[in-house]
Amino acid sequence: MHFITRYRNLLILHFTVLIWGFTGVLGDLITVSALHLVWYRVLIAAFTLFVYFKFSKQQLAVPWRKMLKFLAVGMIVGLHWVCFFHAIKISTVSVTLVTLSSLTLFTAILEPLFNRKSIAIGDVIVGLIIIFGIYLIFKFEFQYWQGIVFGLSAALCASLFSILNSRMVKKDSPAIITFYEMIGAFIGVSIIMLASGQFTAEMNLSPSDLGYLFVLGSVCTAFAYVLGVAVMKELSAFTVALTTNLEPVYGILLAIAILGHRETMSIGFYSGAVIILGAVFLYPMLKTALEKSRYRKLVKE
Known part of the structure; x- marks a missing residue:
């Protein structure tokens, strides 16, 4: 019975990572700018989470100091997504x-x-x-250098909010943190749009954009988050980290399947991609093996 439960949670986790990988494809399909895309995404995500909290009858109230921290980290999340989707729009899903x-x-x-x-x-x-892997990609896909720079900027922002979130999640509900982060991201992106005069007719959505954004905001953000948190309670942190590393793999495969020739890259790119993904994927296993080896030595001593 325990094996069946674990297997089911593992399948759910892979499905969640697959959904996250699909966000890149949606970013390419949605025609509005990265700034407008993120503005709509976080608005839909915040509203969806708000509805979820009301149905589950969870309290949303938090002290002001905590709320301000959540909102500030949310602004970093918003910047991460703007860089991420802008990288997709000026390069490819695979490069990003x-x-x-x-x-x-x-x-x-x-x-x-x-x-x-x-x-x-x-x-x-x-x-x-x-x-070294990034160098290979930069060398063979230099025409996408701006996308690479924005992709790296997105990674830097993701690293910052992941570190900050890992501290906050020890004391507060991950769902509450995410809700306020979505609001923080919405406020941050709105300020940028106001300052740059981006509240224009270009924000108008076509029926297809509206549908893609609804999927992106509700399914790929709010729903996937709830699924992810649910399985994280049952699976080990190592299993979750290792499976999450498959997000770029799933995303690239989905991009090739859906977007076709637009995602065809050079051999140099795929060589760099294999080096990067191999390092990212294998490292947790090597690190765990080393930690176990050290522990055994300490026990013997």
Whole structure:
């Protein structure tokens, strides 16, 4: 019975990661700018989560200081999504998803700095491998250099809010945090749009854009989040981290299947992609093996 439950949760997790991978394809299909796209996405996501809370009868009230923290981190989330979708629109889904995998590199550097710890040698080695993979992509797909830069910027923002979220989630409900982060992202993007005069007729949505945005905001953001949190309670952090690393793989495969020739890249790109994804995917397993080896040595001593 335990095996069946674990297998079911694992399938749900893979389905959730597949949904996350689909966001890149939707970003390409939606015709409005990245800024407008994110504005609509976080608005729909916040509203969907609000409805979810009302039906589940959960309290939304939090102290002002906590709320301000959640909103501030939400603005970083909003910036991450703007960079992510803009990268897709000026390059390809494949380029953006692979460069986004550099999240591991940024986290390896930033997390020890935030927690005042020394950087692990293993993290540095993996970081260098990822840099080499990005170099290959940059070399063979130089026409997409702006997309690579925005993809890396999205990864940096994702690393920052992941580190900050990992601290906050220890004290507060992940669902509540996400709800206020969506509001923070909405406020942040709205300020940028006001400052740059982006509240224009270009925001008008076609029927197809409206449908894609609804899927993006409700299914790929709010619904996928609720699913992800549910299985995280049952599966180990290692299993979740390892499976989440498949997001770029699922995203690239979906992009090739749906968008076709637009996602066809050079051999140099795929070589770099394999190096980056291989490093990101295999590293958690190697790190766990090393930790177990050290633990056994300590026990023997």
